Amino acid sequence: RKEVEQDPGPFNVPEGATVAFNCTYSNSASQSFFWYRQDCRKEPKLLMSVYSSGNEDGRFTAQLNRASQYISLLIRDSKLSDSATYLCVVRDSNYQLIWGAGTKLIIKP
Amino acid sequence: DAGVTQSPTHLIKTRGQQVTLRCSPKSGHDTVSWYQQALGQGPQFIFQYYEEEERQRGNFPDRFSGHQFPNYSSELNVNALLLGDSALYLCASSPPGIGEGQYFGPGTRLTVT
Numbered sequence: 001r002k003e004v005e006q007d008p009g010p011f012n013v014p015e016g017a018t019v020a021f022n023c024t025y026s027n028s029a030s031q032s033f034f035w036y037r038q039d040c041r042k043e044p045k046l047l048m049s050v051y052s053s054g055n056e057d058g059r060f061t062a063q064l065n066r067a068s069q070y071i072s073l074l075i076r077d078s079k080l081s082d083s084a085t086y087l088c089v090v091r092d093s094n095y096q097l098i099w100g101a102g103t104k105l106i107i108k109p
Numbered sequence: 110d111a112g113v114t115q116s117p118t119h120l121i122k123t124r125g126q127q128v129t130l131r132c133s134p135k136s137g138h139d140t141v142s143w144y145q146q147a148l149g150q151g152p153q154f155i156f157q158y159y160e161e162e163e164r165q166r167g168n169f170p171d172r173f174s175g176h177q178f179p180n181y182s183s184e185l186n187v188n189a190l191l192l193g194d195s196a197l198y199l200c201a202s203s204p205p206g207i208g209e210g211q212y213f214g215p216g217t218r219l220t221v222t
Contacts, residue, residue, distance in 0.1 A: 034210045043199055043213035044152065087151055089210075096165045097142070097211065099151035 006100035023088030032091035113214035134202030141183040144199040
């Protein structure tokens with residue numbers, strides 16, 4: 001089993017729809033959690049950290065479920081510019097970041 | 110405020126050669142990590158430097174080595190290049206504090222022929 005698993009997609013979603021990604025992690029001692037987005041042939045960019053209480057940034061909401069060892073990302077009112085690959089990242093107790101392979105999102109007009 | 114910078118942006122080498130990639134972290138960041146990313150995959154952790162020491166290492170052979178300088182900048186060296194080393198090499202910096210995310214440079218695209 002991979003340490004961090006994501007559905008590779010692609011998710012094809014009409015503009016304006018709501019889309020949700022899930023990510024599971026295997027190490028229960030994981031300490032910090034993040035979502036990154038990566039555009040084609042560009043570097044990953046930090047989208048948001050994920051806190052135990054859940055957090056929201058505009059149209060984006062991230063949640064953490066430690067008991068079930070998964071994190072989620074919800075995008076509301078999706079825009080064409082949201083098309084990208086979304087990477088789930090988990091930091092373990094040794095400071096190392098473990099990356100998922102990413103979920104590709106395609107927003108269609 | 111400059112973000113993370115990397116040089117060169119592109120590089121072509123032949124098998125068996127050696128390469129050095131460079132990274133300058135974002136201002137205020139003291140930790141530098143290096144990643145290898147193949148097309149269609151997530152970044153694979155190579156190693157992380159903090160206080161000029163290698164703090165953590167991923168599953169990469171000894172051909173991959175690095176260094177961090179007193180100004181927090183870093184180098185990644187790869188010896189005896191293989192065709193499979195062709196990838197995007199990403200440098201990421203992070204500020205003090207384990208709860209902080211990492212900020213990436215634009216990467217160096219290495220092609221080994």
